[in-house]
Amino acid sequence: MAEANYPDDLRYHDQHDWVRLDGDDAALFGITWFAQDTLGEVVFFEPPEVGTTVTKDQPYAEVESVKAVSDVIAPMSGEVTEVNDALSDSPEQINEDPYGEGWMIKVKLASPEEHESLLTAAEYQKLLDR
C-alpha cells in the first residue's frame, strides 16, 4: 500500500495500532499504515500464543524490519483467541495490506468499553500531523 490510508471504520491507539470490532466482545488488532511505513520492510513477526492475556498499552508481539525490532502495543485488553499464522511465512503482508491480510491477532475483549477511549481515524491523523 503506497499511499497513507486510515479507514474510518477502525479505531486507533496512539502507539500506531488499529482495532476492528468483531461482534460485541471480540476484535482484530494490527498496526497502522504509518507504523509499517516507518518500520520499513517487515522481515519477521513474532506473535503471542493463543490463550495469552494482552493488556492495553503493553507489548504483545514483536515485529522486525530491516531497520529495527519493535514491540507491538495492545490497544485493548483481552485474551488471544487466534493469531495470523500466515504472517510467519509472509510478513510482507503487514506492509502490503496492513488493515487486511496483515492483521495480527484476534482477541476476546476483557473490557469492551475501552473501545470508546481509542482514537477515531480523524483524531489519529491529527496526531500524525502534529
Added chain:
Amino acid sequence: MTPLAEAPMQRERATTIYEKSKTGRRAAVLPDAGVPETPIEDLIPANLLRSDPPNLPEVAEPEIVRHYNRLSRRNFDLDSGFYPLGSCTMKHNPRLNERVAALPGHARLHPAQDPRRAQGALELMYLLQQSLSEICGLPGVSLQPSAGSHGELAGLLLTRAYHADRGETRSKVLAPDTAHGTNPASVTMAGYEVVKVATNERGGVDMDDLRAKIAAEGPDQIASLMLTNPNTLGLFDENIEEIAALIHEAGGTLYYDGANLNAIMGRTRPGDMGFDIVHLNLHKSFSQPHGGGGPGAGPIAVSSRIEPFLPRPQVVRKDAENGHGPSFDLDFDRPRSIGRLRGFQGNFGVFVRSYAYILSLGADGLTEASETAVLNANYLKARLAEGRAGERLPIAFDRHCMHEFVLSGRPMKNELGLATLDLAKRLLDFGFHPPTVYFPLLVDEALMVEPTETETKESLDAFADAIEEILAEAESDPEAAKNAPYSTPVRRLDEVRATRKPVVRQSFDAPAAAAATGEADFNDATSPSGGSDA
C-alpha cells in the same frame, strides 16, 4: 545522473577462497625434515586421529594474495575516505602506533610467557591502566574485557557482585530510550531486566520519568542505570549530578557507556560526574583499526567501592626490594573478584597502540582531540543547517552538540520520497561512507553523523556539498538516489532477502553449483546498517 556502465568489480562475482581450491595445490613447498620422520599413527592414539583430512582450501600463494587483495579493495575504509559513522568514532589511526605495535618484543610475545620474562609488556599494561584511570577519574582498571559489549557485561557482573556482597538482590537496570542497543542486550544477558527511561525535550534523561520508574520498580530493585554522556543524540546531559544522586540514593550503581568518550577527554571525567563503572572502547577513542569485528579492547574503570570485585588476575606493580628495582606481576589473590573474563590478558596489540596514542598526544593533546571532535561536529551541523539540508534534514534536538549529532530525514521522505537509506546509499557514489542510519530509534528516519577530530574542513565541506547535491538531484530525479549506489562493487543489496533467507553456510564440495541456483550468492550477503563495533 546516468547509471555508470557496469564496473569490472560489479561484473565479477565475489568468490570465496574455497571456490578457488584445486586438489593438490599448495602455497609453499616445505623442505625435508632434518630429523627422521615418525608416522603420525605412532604419535597419536588411533581413537584421537581424524578419519578424513580437514576440508581446507588448496590454493597457490599468488592466488591467495590476489584473493585477499581483491576482497580488501571491495571494502570501504577510513584510509579511502571520510567515514562519519555515528557512535563508532572512525578517527585516523596514526601510523606511529603500528610501528610500535610491530616491534618484535610486542608483536612476537607469547601469551603463555612467564610474567618474569614479560616485564616490559606487564609494565606497559600497568601504565595503560594508570592512564585510563586518570582519564576516567576512577581508581581501579581492568584491561580484560575485549569489546565494549564485553565491558558492559563485566560492569553488570560487578554490579551484581557488589550488591551480593552487601546481601542485596536487585533485578532491574534502567536505560534511557536513546541507549546503545548493546546496553539492553547486556542487561538481559547478565540476567537483569531492562526498564526504559524516556527522553525530555532537550534530548536528555526525563527526570520525572526517572523518578517515577525508580518509585514504580522500588528503589531496592534498582541495580544500575546505564548511561552514556554525551548520549547517542550527541548531547551532554546537564542533569548528570542529579541523576547520579538519585541512583546512588536508591543504592544502585551508575554505569558509563564509554562509546562517546571522544567528546569529553581532558575536559571532564566520568568519575567526577558520579559514575561507578565505565567501559572504554580503546579501538574507538584511542585509535585502532576497527570495523572488521576486532580485535578490540573494552577495559573497565571503577570506583573504589567496586574495585575489590574486578576480574582477576590484575596487573600490579611491586615496589623495589632487596636491591632489585620495581617489578610487575599478575595478581590472582583477589578473593572477591568476579573471576576471569577471557583467556590470557587481552588483545595486547590494542594495548600497545592505545598506549602509544595516549603518550604521543599527551594530556593536552587528548584534550585538544576531544575539543576538535566537538568543533568539527558543530561545524558540520551548522553547514547542514543551511540550504536544502536545513529544510529537508532538520536537526532532531536543536542545541550545541558534542562529538556527533542526529538529523531527521522525515521531511525529506515526505517531500521528496527519499528515505534516509536512499540518501545513505547515494553518498557511497560520492566517495563517502554513510553516517549511521535509523539510530537512535527515537528519531524518525535518523541520520547520525560523527565526523571525528581528524577530518579537515575541506572534507567536512565536501560532505555537506554532497548532501546538498543529492537533495537537489532528488528534486528533479527522485529515482536516482532510490537506485543508488552505482559505482560500488555491488549495487543495492536485497536486505529483506538477506534477513529472511540468510545464507550462512557454503558447501565445500559444490559451492559453485549452490551459487548458480542463487542459494549461496555471496554478492547478496549483507548485514544491517550501523555499528562497526560490538
